[in-house]
Amino acid sequence: MKSRTYGWVQNPSSFISLKKVVQIFNNKSNHYQLLKEKLVDTIYFEDIRTIFLNKLQEGVEEFSYLELVGTSKDRNGRLPKKRSDAVADALIQISITPQQTKNTGKTWTDNWTADGFLRWAVSLNFVSVDRETDCFSITAKGRAFSTTLDGSDEEIAILQQALLAYPPATQILSLLKEHGGYCTKYYLGEKLGFRGEKGFTSYNEDIMFDWLGAATQSERKSIKSDIEGTSDKYARGICNWLKNVGLVETKTVKRLLDNGMVDGFQGYKINARGIHLLNQSQGSSKNTRLEKFIMWEFFATHGENRDYIRTRRAYIVKFLQETQSLSILLAKLRSKGFNDEKEIILSDIEGLINFGLRIGYSENRIILKDRVNDFSIPNLEITKELKDEQSEKRKAYFLKETNLPLKYIELLDIAYDGKRNRDFEIVTMELFRNVYRLQSKLLGGVRKPDGLLYKHRFGIIVDTKAYGEGYSKSISQADEMIRYIEDNKRRDENRNSTKWWEHFPDCIPKQSFYFMWVSSKFVGKFQEQLDYTANETKTNGAALNVEQLLWGADLVAKGKLDISQLPSYFQNKEIEFVKA
Numbered sequence: 001m002k003s004r005t006y007g008w009v010q011n012p013s014s015f016i017s018l019k020k021v022v023q024i025f026n027n028k029s030n031h032y033q034l035l036k037e038k039l040v041d042t043i044y045f046e047d048i049r050t051i052f053l054n055k056l057q058e059g060v061e062e063f064s065y066l067e068l069v070g071t072s073k074d075r076n077g078r079l080p081k082k083r084s085d086a087v088a089d090a091l092i093q094i095s096i097t098p099q100q101t102k103n104t105g106k107t108w109t110d111n112w113t114a115d116g117f118l119r120w121a122v123s124l125n126f127v128s129v130d131r132e133t134d135c136f137s138i139t140a141k142g143r144a145f146s147t148t149l150d151g152s153d154e155e156i157a158i159l160q161q162a163l164l165a166y167p168p169a170t171q172i173l174s175l176l177k178e179h180g181g182y183c184t185k186y187y188l189g190e191k192l193g194f195r196g197e198k199g200f201t202s203y204n205e206d207i208m209f210d211w212l213g214a215a216t217q218s219e220r221k222s223i224k225s226d227i228e229g230t231s232d233k234y235a236r237g238i239c240n241w242l243k244n245v246g247l248v249e250t251k252t253v254k255r256l257l258d259n260g261m262v263d264g265f266q267g268y269k270i271n272a273r274g275i276h277l278l279n280q281s282q283g284s285s286k287n288t289r290l291e292k293f294i295m296w297e298f299f300a301t302h303g304e305n306r307d308y309i310r311t312r313r314a315y316i317v318k319f320l321q322e323t324q325s326l327s328i329l330l331a332k333l334r335s336k337g338f339n340d341e342k343e344i345i346l347s348d349i350e351g352l353i354n355f356g357l358r359i360g361y362s363e364n365r366i367i368l369k370d371r372v373n374d375f376s377i378p379n380l381e382i383t384k385e386l387k388d389e390q391s392e393k394r395k396a397y398f399l400k401e402t403n404l405p406l407k408y409i410e411l412l413d414i415a416y417d418g419k420r421n422r423d424f425e426i427v428t429m430e431l432f433r434n435v436y437r438l439q440s441k442l443l444g445g446v447r448k449p450d451g452l453l454y455k456h457r458f459g460i461i462v463d464t465k466a467y468g469e470g471y472s473k474s475i476s477q478a479d480e481m482i483r484y485i486e487d488n489k490r491r492d493e494n495r496n497s498t499k500w501w502e503h504f505p506d507c508i509p510k511q512s513f514y515f516m517w518v519s520s521k522f523v524g525k526f527q528e529q530l531d532y533t534a535n536e537t538k539t540n541g542a543a544l545n546v547e548q549l550l551w552g553a554d555l556v557a558k559g560k561l562d563i564s565q566l567p568s569y570f571q572n573k574e575i576e577f578v579k580a
Contacts, residue, residue, distance in 0.1 A: 002134040007298030025138035027059040042094040044087035062137040124162040164281040167356025182267030189232035194351035196406030199301035201229035204430040211442040213257030239268040247274030320368040343399040402554035415520035415546035424466040435553040458512040472524035485537040514570040515541035540570040552577040
């Protein structure tokens with residue numbers, strides 16, 4: 001069995017191109033004829049081209065993943081040095097014309113884009129997949145869509161119904177309806193998907209507006225176009241689909257920034273048609289509700305335990321169709337080999353709600369309010385294969401012992417992933433702001449620290465680092481911190497033209513500034529880095545590992561740690577809010 005991910009799509013947005021992909025599976029469609037008569041000649045390798053031509057002439061309507069998405073190879077059959085050197089070797093690749101065709105002359109797309117469009121077609125129930133063979137074919141809804149005229153009322157109606165059956169789209173519509181005004185992708189991404197795990201990170205809206213106000217002109221352009229969490233990206237994509245079928249409107253959401261400018265991010269608002277169709281799809285009785293389309297593959301996107309988590313969540317949905325009792329649900333899960341803590345199951349239910357299923361929960365009663373399709377769960381001995389058990393136990397422990405939201409407990413994973421430095425930086429600064437109740441300012445960029453923390457009587461220069469094996473001594477990073485500390489002391493524009501220190505309020509006494517590194521854990525001779533930095537600058541600092549970061553947040557949230565006493569913890573060593 002091939003385990004792929006469906007249900008979550010980041011980049012494809014053209015319904016015209018989506019229809020061409022679906023028409024590959026309908027041998028009566030115009031695009032199928034075009035493939036057979038002309039487009040197949042675009043396939044570079046003769047042996048592959050011959051196989052495709054024979055299948056198309058036979059009217060075949062089922063194709064494998066490799067035949068549809070293909071590979072990335074140059075003319076010599078090797079991995080290309082750059083994406084533009086890749087030649088066409090699959091049906092979806094030659095079905096989608098790139099936007100840059102007029103400039104490049106290239107009439108086919110790459111395998112990464114092809115995968116996105118196939119995933120989109122499957123997610124909207126236009127194309128079905130056989131997990132065992134990794135082959136794809138058209139559904140009844142897909143065949144109906146494939147025969148519509150581009151831009152016709154019939155096409156729009158089919159797309160609207162497909163999106164209303166797609167849980168993440170109804171989650172977006174419900175959030176927009178509840179808000180009533182224009183919402184940014186950050187606001188929507190905050191409540192979309194399975195928060196607390198890789199693949200569903202969202203950046204705090206207030207943090208992003210603050211960052212916009214602290215950025216240079218070139219940095220602002222990058223922040224507005226490139227800086228977003230994965231859930232934010234999903235939200236943006238879904239909103240654009242909904243806009244294209246007439247259910248959502250757009251307008252820039254602007255704020256007065258700290259630098260005196262007015263700027264903002266794209267905003268989305270549900271319109272009257274969107275509200276009407278959403279209400280209609282949810283129905284007043286079970287028989288009138290539009291059936292939600294889900295698959296096992298929708299329930300997780302990343303991680304070593306992905307298939308285990310997918311299966312657990314899939315059984316939760318199945319069992320919620322049989323019982324409304326939490327205790328019975330837990331017993332049924334145990335009978336399937338899922339012995340996870342109750343807190344993990346409740347976090348799954350919260351994730352399923354943010355995924356787009358309407359679930360009511362109070363005390364021991366859980367009600368699934370949506371009708372869902374009879375989806376299949378692969379027969380895997382998955383409960384015997386929990387690969388990263390230590391990570392799951394640690395997450396369960398923090399869920400049980402703290403009152404912190406899942407998005408912050410995810411820092412336990414983010415901090416150990418060196419590829420997620422930006423996620424670690426932004427979510428950590430949000431935690432300091434929303435839970436520690438410190439003023440926080442995200443900076444980043446050239447010649448600036450990652451961020452600043454402050455109250456009216458103290459300020460902290462912060463550097464965050466995500467390291468899989470822990471943070472060990474680095475003289476270059478110590479020297480970088482020393483430069484920031486000296487920048488703040490001297491406050492000389494000729495020394496550093498960014499003047500980042502101006503984000504600290506003037507009321508902070510000169511002797512009340514500190515420095516801090518935040519990371520997964522600190523190893524080796526890191527203590528020497530703390531000592532060196534403190535001695536060179538005559539400034540006290542500290543290090544904070546991710547577990548202590550969360551323990552401190554929990555203590556503040558429970559009223560057991562007075563944040564005004566935080567400076568007393570800066571003693572040029574690791575901070576321990578809770579003894580390990």
